[in-house]
Amino acid sequence: MTRVPYLVGVSGASGTPYAKAVLTALLAAGHPVDLVVSRAARLTLLDETGLAWHDSDADRAAWLGTHEGDVKHWGPGDLGAGPSSGSYVTRGMVVVPASTAAVAGIAQGLSKDLLQRAADVTLKERRRLVVVPRETPLNRTHLVALLALHDAGAVVLPASPAFYAGPTDLQQLVDFVAGRVLDALGVEHALYRRWTGDLGAARRSESET
Numbered sequence: 382m383t384r385v386p387y388l389v390g391v392s393g394a395s396g397t398p399y400a401k402a403v404l405t406a407l408l409a410a411g412h413p414v415d416l417v418v419s420r421a422a423r424l425t426l427l428d429e430t431g432l433a434w435h436d437s438d439a440d441r442a443a444w445l446g447t448h449e450g451d452v453k454h455w456g457p458g459d460l461g462a463g464p465s466s467g468s469y470v471t472r473g474m475v476v477v478p479a480s481t482a483a484v485a486g487i488a489q490g491l492s493k494d495l496l497q498r499a500a501d502v503t504l505k506e507r508r509r510l511v512v513v514p515r516e517t518p519l520n521r522t523h524l525v526a527l528l529a530l531h532d533a534g535a536v537v538l539p540a541s542p543a544f545y546a547g548p549t550d551l552q553q554l555v556d557f558v559a560g561r562v563l564d565a566l567g568v569e570h571a572l573y574r575r576w577t578g579d580l581g582a583a584r585r586s587e588s589e590t
């Protein structure tokens with residue numbers, strides 16, 4: 382059977398826990414994943430997890446806490462990698478978190494590294510691209526680039542957790558964003574409690590437990 386992975390691009394914005402939650406959920410759902418970590422994301426990974434990232438299975442196991450799952454690592458400078466060609470079939474791509482630099486680069490088709498090239502390819506092949514920007518506040522340049530991504534067919538999905546699901550800890554806030562990413566990719570999950578139209582339901586069920 383042909384391996385058809387989801388592409389996960391991790392760029393150098395704060396928010397590596399979002400990337401970890403998305404990766405963990407895709408793997409738990411049984412999907413193969415191709416992973417591209419930008420050079421700047423090595424700094425955010427070091428800052429936020431203490432991990433010195435070198436695109437290895439051992440790094441991934443240390444980050445995700447497991448060796449389980451089918452993950453292929455591609456280096457950010459490897460412009461000859463599979464995902465740099467449209468003939469390399471994928472189910473789509475998520476850039477999580479997306480730096481403003483990655484947003485601008487993808488919006489303008491710069492392809493300055495494999496992450497940006499793979500996102501560009503995903504758009505040109507009319508595959509699903511989900512971009513999870515993490516910056517605040519946003520200037521006009523950021524907003525224009527995000528609009529360009531939207532117009533090019535990407536789903537712009539800000540790292541913006543909601544509170545209607547009744548989060549009681551940090552991981553639940555992270556999982557809400559990861560769950561919305563999986564929704565956008567069309568992958569089933571149980572990462573957050575969905576809105577049912579019942580005001581206060583999440584709060585009530587929390588106080589019952």
Ligand SMILES: Cc1cc2nc3c(=O)[nH]c(=O)nc-3n(C[C@H](O)[C@H](O)[C@H](O)COP(=O)(O)O)c2cc1C
Nearest residue numbers: 392393394395419421424428480481482483515516
């Ligand atoms: C610790 C750290 C945190 C950063 N956080 C953000 C952020 O939240 N959002 C952002 O857009 N850029 C952030 N940056 C800046 C980006 O890393 C920088 O713009 C870089 O060029 C992005 O490159 P990339 O898109 O190739 O990963 C951060 C940088 C560092 C070192």
